[in-house]
Amino acid sequence: MRSFKKAATPYFIWALLFIVISLLMVLYYAFTGESGNFSTENFVRFFAGSSLGTLWRSLKIAFFTTLICLVVGYPLAYAISRLEARYRTLAIMLIMVPMWMNFLLRTYAWVTILSKNGVINSFLRYIGAAELDLLYREGAVILGMVYNFLPFMVLPIFTVIDKMDEGLIEAAADLGCNKLMTFIKVIFPLSLPGVASGISMVFIPAISTFEITTLLGGNKTNLIGNVIEQQFTVTGDWHYGSAMSVVLMVFLLFSLIFTRGEDEMGTGSVTSTAEVDRE
Amino acid sequence: MSKFIKRFYLFLVYGFLYAPIIVLIIFSFNEGRTRGSWDGFSLIWYKKLFSDKEILSAVYHTFLVASITTVVSTIIGVLGAIGISPYRKKLRAAILGINQIPVLNPDIVMAVGLMVLYRILGLDFGLVTLILAHIAFTVPYVVLSVLPKLKQMPSSLPEAAMDLGATPSQTLTKVIIPYIKPGIFSGALMAFTLSIDDFVISFFTTGNGIETVSTLVFSMARRGINPEINALSAIMFIIVLFLLVLMNLRTEKVT
16 A cells, blocks of 8 residues: 555645645734734734624524524434334435535525515414514524534434444343433433534534524624624725634634543443443 | 324424425415515426526536536545555544544635635636635545545555556556445545535635525525525425435345
């Protein structure tokens, strides 16, 4: 295989140019002003100005989105994993099919459902109930995010539960655990690696999205992604926009550390319980 | 009872996931222009779709970009995976760590990085930068789907081929690539899907009036969406569904 080391040359050029250099350039832009001299003014501006409030709101919305995805997605993944084999494949397939359809179109369809003359309000008018103001609020944005990111939570959790050794669950039952205790003591702890990767797969896109906010939040809900987008497309202040991107990357680092820690714990407990099982 | 609750729960969540799609498809047959009110069945938007140059050119660009991206990033990714697998463990881990960055990084940060890179290189934003960007963010996924297959391959296999007189390029095409074919296929499929579905990176790296379906939908959403888009998405959904059923039938035949 040694003679194939050279085959990776285009790959290395790609990695160097599009990952390493481009990220270094973002850092460079973030730490320089218009004049091109080193400065931390972009960060000072960020932590002093209204953008901090935007960041806080983004964190809050991303947190609620992740929480709802977990609360809805975990039981769903669990229920699917308990289905008969042939329904199980179909059920997972049905989770993935919408992802193959343009997500902006699917998100925009919610406008048709939620708007003033939309499906829900037409129905409410029809039965004589009061109309609801649903669109262009924080709730609509969270709904759109949950709708888009729910599969990212369900799939990793399902994979972990589905691969779980049935013997462990039977052993727990043999040793006197009822269904609830088996779930709390065996299934849930073993599924934590899936939960951790689900959380980061939902949280990262949720904190950085600007398209869902634009479609469903109108101009009322501004998130950190929207502010970055405006810096690059409208205002043209690339230095400030880069600084905010760097702040976003810091959150990525946090979530990386979080998932890695969880993962080690998770696999650790799998091997240790498996060893106990063997004895 | 608990079975009933489970079924009901599944029904609710799937209803939530499919409601927008159903609404979209139903309203693609709506005669009127306004959303929400039903004015009668008609195929007018389908007819208009096939004469709308703006939408058709966006569809064309989407597939053009996705096809070129798939071919190029599959080649780079497969060769890259083959090239880095003989490296020492620590060095390989470091390379894979860098490979993970575009996978885990928020799309917007990757897009911003590309924008800044293009400006420094002095590139004009347009079709070329768009394709380069798509290749940039899909390569890591190809590498990730090929590497496990390469790990499964016993290293004695290419060694035997070379001992028996095969040149490195023969070993590559006759031994290694046939062995990792499933990985290559799933990597290419992933690159294609990601490219077709991408919005954020396209939005920041395109220019010169080049639109993909995603960027067009986004700009349309601001000035009021055209019901032709509903017709387009209905057609795309039916195609995807058809392909999935076809793939399922084929895998069932194989097993």
